Amino acid sequence: xxxxxxxxxxxxxxxxxxxxxxxxxxxxxxxxxxxxxxxxxxxxxxxxxxxxxxxxxxxxxxxxxxxxxxxxxxxxxxxxxxxxxxxxxxxxxxxxxxxxxxxxxxxxxxxxxxxxxxxxxxxxxxxxxxxxxxxxxxxxxxxxxxxxxxxxxxxxxxxxxxxxxxxxxxxxxxxxxxxxxxxxxxxxxxxxxxxxxxxxxxxxxxxxxxxxxxxxxxxxxxxxxxxxxxxxxxxxxxxxxxxxxxxxxxxxxxxxxxxxxxxxxxxxxxxxxxxxxxxxxxxxxxxxxxxxxxxxxxxxxxxxxxxxxxxxxxxxxxxxxxxx
Amino acid sequence: xxxxxxxxxxxxxxxxxxxxxxxxxxxxxxxxxxxxxxxxxxxxxxxxxxxxxxxxxxxxxxxxxxxxxxxxxxxxxxxxxxxxxxxxxxxx
Numbered sequence: 001x002x003x004x005x006x007x008x009x010x011x012x013x014x015x016x017x018x019x020x021x022x023x024x025x026x027x028x029x030x031x032x033x034x035x036x037x038x039x040x041x042x043x044x045x046x047x048x049x050x051x052x053x054x055x056x057x058x059x060x061x062x063x064x065x066x067x068x069x070x071x072x073x074x075x076x077x078x079x080x081x082x083x084x085x086x087x088x089x090x091x092x093x094x095x096x097x098x099x100x101x102x103x104x105x106x107x108x109x110x111x112x113x114x115x116x117x118x119x120x121x122x123x124x125x126x127x128x129x130x131x132x133x134x135x136x137x138x139x140x141x142x143x144x145x146x147x148x149x150x151x152x153x154x155x156x157x158x159x160x161x162x163x164x165x166x167x168x169x170x171x172x173x174x175x176x177x178x179x180x181x182x183x184x185x186x187x188x189x190x191x192x193x194x195x196x197x198x199x200x201x202x203x204x205x206x207x208x209x210x211x212x213x214x215x216x217x218x219x220x221x222x223x224x225x226x227x228x229x230x231x232x233x234x235x236x237x238x239x240x241x242x243x244x245x246x247x248x249x250x251x252x253x254x255x256x257x258x259x260x261x262x263x264x265x266x267x268x269x270x271x272x273x274x275x276x277x278x279x280x281x282x283x284x285x286x287x288x289x290x291x292x293x294x295x296x297x298x299x300x301x302x303x304x305x306x307x308x309x310x311x312x313x314x315x316x317x318x319x320x321x322x323x324x
Numbered sequence: 325x326x327x328x329x330x331x332x333x334x335x336x337x338x339x340x341x342x343x344x345x346x347x348x349x350x351x352x353x354x355x356x357x358x359x360x361x362x363x364x365x366x367x368x369x370x371x372x373x374x375x376x377x378x379x380x381x382x383x384x385x386x387x388x389x390x391x392x393x394x395x396x397x398x399x400x401x402x403x404x405x406x407x408x409x410x411x412x413x414x415x416x
Contacts, residue, residue, distance in 0.1 A: 249350045259367065259389060288377055296378040304388050311391045314398050321405075 328414040335411045 246254075375382045410416070 246355060247351055248353055248355060251355060252350070259371070293377050293379055296374075297380055297384075300378060300381060300384045300388075304384055304391075307388055307391050311394050311398075314395060318398060318401070 331414050332411050339407050339411070 371385065374385065
């Protein structure tokens, strides 16, 4: 009787898991979302007088262009830290996606400053592309000249192709919280900061795609050969299967991905719920009464405490069952 | 004695077949590619809002998800142990 009960529990558990997987499976036709973009206040607080504007143009492009005045007499650098964008967009087989991101500073600088004019605290993580592979990334640093007005910056272009033959939504994350850029500037200087980012999607029939195809044909062939090696002969069945839909396993993966892909966001959150698009909401402008975050935090902790106890007891019971 | 081993072998084979069937179902059964953007984006957006407004949520929520994952792993392990005990019981 006990075994039957366990079997029924397992059955219910499996059905629930499958239902959840179906509910949260990856969609196929999501629009491009720009989830968050931030130029931290560190820059703005250091600049005593500034005019700054953030343009979010038609998706999927975003750029920032600002003019600042550097009035600080004591310090000779400003920090521009932790800009980050997260975008999700549908990818299709055969399309070529070109992601470019650049960051430029134009203005006077101290040429004798050690470490040049532009520094990244973590240069490896400066442009981080997550969940899209393979990546061809080229970082270009324009060397500073001796003139009083020069362009310095980083430019990074990603070309990537779709490895999987499924059509799904991918997310990319550019920049990290730990990323910061520092400019060494003379006091009382003025300049222009520009950050731009763009995703170009080339259909297979377009000229741009043909050009890129010819240029990177060898790389693409390598990718496809690696893919066919990894699939080890199961292509035919998979092709037939993927044309009709997704598997339960894929749906479960999508559900887990939806949970794990959520990350601490910046002020701007794109309230795009698919059928219901509420636009970008700046959470920093919405004031929440102070007790509510505290109460919510306490409730979360109160939820976690019994969960932790239950997990610990289960682990202990598991060990006891071995001893007994 | 030999009959016991035969019984155990048969049970192991049965379990292997059932396990393979479950894996095959999860890996091959197709479900239609419906648009569930409301749910996927909803979960992500809700979590993003919680992370933004609730202090410490970005630590606690992944912790809770991890614990639920641990409980799931323990559950699966318990079922595996039930199967092992059943295999070792040769008088059934």
